[in-house]
Amino acid sequence: MSGQRTLALIDESRHLPAETAWVEFKVNNADADMIGKHISAMSNAARLADKAYAYLLWGIADADHAAVGTTFEPSSQKQQSQPLELWLAQRLQPAIDFRFETVDYHGTRLVLLEIPAATSSPVEFDRLAYIRIGSATPKLSDHPERLKVLWAKLQSYAWETGIAAQFLSGDEVLSRMDYAAYFDLTGQPLPDNRQGIFDKLVADHLIQSDVGGHWNITNLGAVLFAKRLSDFPSSIARKAIRFVAYDGNGRADTVTHRLDGQKGYAIGFTGLIDYVDGLMPRNEYIGKAFREERPLYPSIAIRELVANALIHQDMSITGTGPLVEMFSDRLEITNPGQPLVQPERFLDFPPRSRNEALASLMRRMRLCEEQGTGIDKVLVAVELHQLPPPDFRVEGDAVRAVLYAPRRFADMTPQERVRACYQHAALKHVSGQRMTNSTLRERFGIDPQNAAQASGVIRQAIQAGLVRPADPEHPRSGYVPFWA
Structure with missing residues (x-):
């Protein structure tokens, strides 16, 4: 003090x-x-x-x-x-x-x-x-x-209500926080006086009054709107999101690009996504009339998975923050903390977040999708691009989401095919439909004459306990995930 x-x-x-x-x-x-x-x-x-x-x-x-x-x-x-x-x-x-x-x-x-x-x-x-x-x-x-x-x-x-910086003058608060970005991102007009600015920041729990006419910046205010996270204690500064790109498939390969986040999540989010998108390899796609370049991974999938990593991380784990890693064959997004929902149920369970105020503000600022729709959009984008299924897994005290570069059905592992089948069945079910041999063939890009390949994957997914017939007496009626 x-x-x-x-x-x-x-x-x-x-x-x-x-x-x-x-x-x-x-x-x-x-x-x-x-x-x-x-x-x-x-x-x-x-x-x-x-x-x-x-x-x-x-x-x-x-x-x-x-x-x-x-x-x-x-x-x-x-x-x-x-x-x-x-x-x-x-x-x-x-x-x-x-x-x-x-x-x-x-x-x-x-x-x-x-x-x-x-x-x-x-x-x-x-x-x-x-x-x-x-x-x-x-x-x-x-x-x-x-x-x-x-x-x-x-x-x-919640962690968000904790104090990141204490006993600051009004000038110090405004110098440490990008308050103009707060008004811009939340769609509010910038007040023409200091008291109006502070009233709005207090209302969203970004700052709070302290003794002697001074102010405190909350953890929520710092982690979202800090101009420089390094201006705050290490418990905040180490929450910065990091990006690392390698020139191969493993972490032992040469690092080609590294970016350590300096800004709060709200003001640095779009810049990070643009930076990752700019480094991403492109594939040439030939349409009916034109050639066009498409990014290796759907941008909506990257945006939503990075936002999820920010929102769902366990802020009580010190010394670490979200990490985005780009390899030649995949993109990995990792956030600290055990999941509150098992990974195989990310799609259908009502979303639960440790950081509700952070999640609410990010949705208000349209930095992520409406509550409960993020994983849906990731899977829809992956299927539209016919990519291998994303892998959501728990590793130690962290959750890792992996997006894989394009591979043909023939090059996918049996485990990937079964996981894709389960995700496809779950996606169909939450949209009020059922998976069939035909819809799974379309998801994998399998020709109709090779329908037996899709049937084999469905059979393996049933044996793994991940999908089941919607009506056991009428197998052709389609399939649903095991929890349906």
């Missing part, structure tokens, strides 16, 4: 008409059990009040909020032969990053304890959760109505 912010915070806290559930004053009371219970209670109370932090201040008189100073020294205090901070940390669950700070407040020594609001579950001290009600610190379990509300708040808490 900056020294200026600390002083502004203390000034505002002293001018509160009374203590709140997230701000409390002490003078010299340094009882370790009291501090532990207060950390639990105030962390939970801050979340209930939609505050990012709670604060416990030593050296402020309760009665008139006068700065009287304190003798409390957290760095030297021991509890059961352990440093106080270690003793407290061992007894708090889940772990939170509380911080003591000694402050010279206009010549008076104060101590500030900054307590982050609960995020994943109620914060407990010695296996008990507490809450602040007035000046009391009762057990949270004794107040089931508050516990219920707290759990509702915790379930809606």
Whole structure:
């Protein structure tokens, strides 16, 4: 915390008409059990009040909020032969990053304890959760109505609401964020005054007010609209999307192009897609009258898969972000995090996202398709170009989507043919149709006289448990995916 912010915070806290559930004053009371219970209670109370932090201040008189100073020294205090901070940390669950700070407040020594609001579950001290009600610190379990509300708040808490940059002046906010792009992409007129700009940014949870007339940029605001992600902590900067191109089929081959994202997703997305498209090999297509060049992979498929990687990544995984890799025979898009839906059900399951605010804003800005239609469009484009089926798979703590370069049916592996059959059946089913031998032949580009080839693939897909006859008594009525 900056020294200026600390002083502004203390000034505002002293001018509160009374203590709140997230701000409390002490003078010299340094009882370790009291501090532990207060950390639990105030962390939970801050979340209930939609505050990012709670604060416990030593050296402020309760009665008139006068700065009287304190003798409390957290760095030297021991509890059961352990440093106080270690003793407290061992007894708090889940772990939170509380911080003591000694402050010279206009010549008076104060101590500030900054307590982050609960995020994943109620914060407990010695296996008990507490809450602040007035000046009391009762057990949270004794107040089931508050516990219920707290759990509702915790379930809606998301990474996007966290703070990426704190205590910034208005000029600093506008210098770090491409606010003009925000208005342009969301189709809103740019206000003619600063207050109008800030009101809109607050409404979309891109910034929030801080003490002393200053501002915070949220994780959502930074990751979408940062002019330079490197202006923010590594937890944000490392979320930048990266692109790498190789001159062969493996990562041991020579890197021909590399692009490390510098901008927020919203303002850098179109540039990245254009960059990838510009490097993509072209195939010559001969139509009825003209020759034309077509990209190796459908642009709508790349656009949607990259958008999905941004939206569905697990932001809590640090040190990594989405990655796009181009090989001579395929394009791989990887995002950190286990999927919330099994890959074989991406097409039909209602979409679930860890980052709902990010997904909602990207859809409003038309940077990705409407909710639930993205994978449909990927598969439709792949079938239209008669490409091998895309592969969606889980690898460690990441999800990888692979687009393959054109290959004839004869050159596809048996596994690829079966996967294409399943995806085709699923695509037909969600559009209210059924897969038949004829539709599968068209998808693969198989001549009618070779219908047995399509029948063989359907038989293998049935044996693999991926498709089944729509009507077992009438096999010619078509086929549906196993979950239909």
